[in-house]
Amino acid sequence: MHPSPRVFLVGVLLAAVPVMAGSIGCNQAPVAEAPAGNGDAQLIIHNAVVYTVDTARPKAEALVSRGGRIVFVGDNAGALAMKGAQTRVIDAGGRAVIPGLHDAHGHFMGLGSALQQIDLRGTPSYEAIVDKVRERAAKARPGEWILGRSWDQNDWPKKEWPTHEALDKAAPNNPVYLTRVDGHAALANKAALDAAGITAKTADPDGGRLIRDAKGVPTGVLVDTAMGLVRRKMSEPSAEQLDEQVTLADAECRRLGLTTVHDAGVGGDTVDRYKRLIDGGQLRTRLYVMLRMPLDRLQPLLDKGPITNYAEHRMAVRAIKIGADGALGSRGAALLEPYSDEPGTKGLLTTPPDEVYAQTLAASKAGFQTCIHAIGDRGNRMTMDVFERVQKEVPNAKALRMRNEHSQILDAAEIPRFKSLEVIASIQPTHCTSDMPWVPTRIGKERTEEGAYVWRKLINAGARIASGSDFPVEEPNPMLGFYAAITRQGVDGQPPEGWAPDQRLTREETLASFTLGAAYAAHAEDQTGSLAAGKLADVVILSHDIMTIAPPEILKTTVWKTITAGEVVYEAR
Ligand SMILES: [Zn+2]
Secondary structure (H helix, E strand, O other), X not given: OOHHHHHXXXXXXXXXXXXXXXXXXXXXXXXXXXXXXOOOOOEEEEOOEEEOOOOOOOEEOEEEEEOOEEEEEEOHHHHHOOOOOOOXXXXXXXXXXXXXXXXXXXXXXXXXXXXXXXXXXXXXXXXXXXXXXXXXXXXXXXXXXXEEEEEOHHHOOOOOOOOOHHHHHHOOOOOEEEEEOOOOEEEEOHHHHHHOXXXXXXXXXXXXXXXXXXXXXXXXXXXXXXXXXHHOOOOOOOHHHHHHHXXXXXXXHHHOOXXXXXXXXXXXXXXXXXXXXXXXXXXXXXXXXXXXXXXXXXXXXXXXXXXXEEOOOOEEEEEXXXXXXXXXXXXXXXXXXXXXXXXXXXXXXXXXXXXXXHHHHHHHHXXXXXXXXXXOHHHHHHHHHHHHHHHHHOOOHHHHOOEEEEOOEOOHHHOOHHHHOOOEXXXXXXXXXXXXXXXXXXXXXXXXXXXXXXXXHHHHOOOOEEEOOOOOOOOOOHHHHHHHHHHOOOOOOOOXXXXXXXXXXXXXXXXXXXXXXXXXXXXXXXXXXXXXXXXXXXXXXXXXXXXXXXXXXXXXXXXXXXEEOOEEEEEOO
């Protein structure tokens, strides 16, 4: 039932983009060398309600940047006094101004690739998916791969895994590969299964499985590492397509007010691609990169040492990503006890604990942060055990700010370990509101109440929080995450009191988790995350004041302008 209103929402948001009065050119060059004195400010934003996320001055009317950095936060008169001939002046018209938002866990290329694929999010039935594939197949060349994303059988009347036959009829001449909403399962048609040589005799690979019918014949659904059997056979995207993925994702992030993305798992080629596009001025979103690859390929990159500041903080490469387990939706998350709705299954550790340890150790020795995907309580236990072990073995490893990506289903024993090990809880508020309809069925009432998405318990136990969306698993729009964090309700307002409402965050905590908290998780709290003199001028002007309006209005809130290093990189038309 859940994701359907989310799709509807996209239409609402697009329709709600305000028309700008008196459009101003957006490519004004920044003032590189600002002389001393009050003139030649690069940018002045005045007549605003500025939420600085700076405890020294929580609110202001105006701010000024020079040479890409904030030089003044204060009152209107003080700001306007700094106007020079080259200054761009933005009258915010009383709008809310917040620090540029971080998404602390997203997949940048994945977002770009998703923007190139058939969008199946919120489809109300399997038949609706088949229709969309048939439409695409009619336009495709024979043999061309048809890719789609974000279906969820929990949205359908019969919440069962689909089987491939209907897709074979819809696209008889094309291999079809459709990824589930959580990215941990996919549906392939017969042509795609054939391309991968998958038959009834194919064994489940380590860390994955093939869903089979009563006779043991694969039905087309591939879970976790089994997806690789088909994916390996797909034609690789061309260099141009990959560049397009970057620029599509970049434009989408700028539109949504995301000035920094923590890119949760990329390869070495992607880093080179980012560098080239940054150098060419085609990539404006700041990227905090987590490298993800087997240790033999990772080690040479670790040996080169961390990149803490590429191109004036456009990119940092100082973290690695490891997957401890799968996801809850496909029962791949590793649990200490069996799934409540499938007692034969405890989920999967997708990387052997020895390998998780070896990578964390190698990264820590090289001065890299380790970020581990952990969803189930067993995945989380293993993650925290590895962090603790490596912290004992590597001096100052705590200062690397290890991160638990997702921190989703926690045994009570894990909660105090976030503080004692100084591990950051990297959370995704929309995962909670997407999953809440079926989580109690999957893991039972007791485990749900004890440790499912328990943000308040984490904060009370002294954990640091960083928020993100895990796009393209969820939608990248941070307003959806903001709303989910403060309400724990779906976009339909259900349940009326919120789901486990005692675990909600306040608006201030939520804003901080998408800004300063996330910046801390990226070792960037001295550069971004709040609006204060000396920091990079990454700023978002919103259509509505999310710190005061009724929660449903947050869902209609759009970005009026996004500013990176004092330059307007998006403005609503
Ligand atoms: Zn992720």
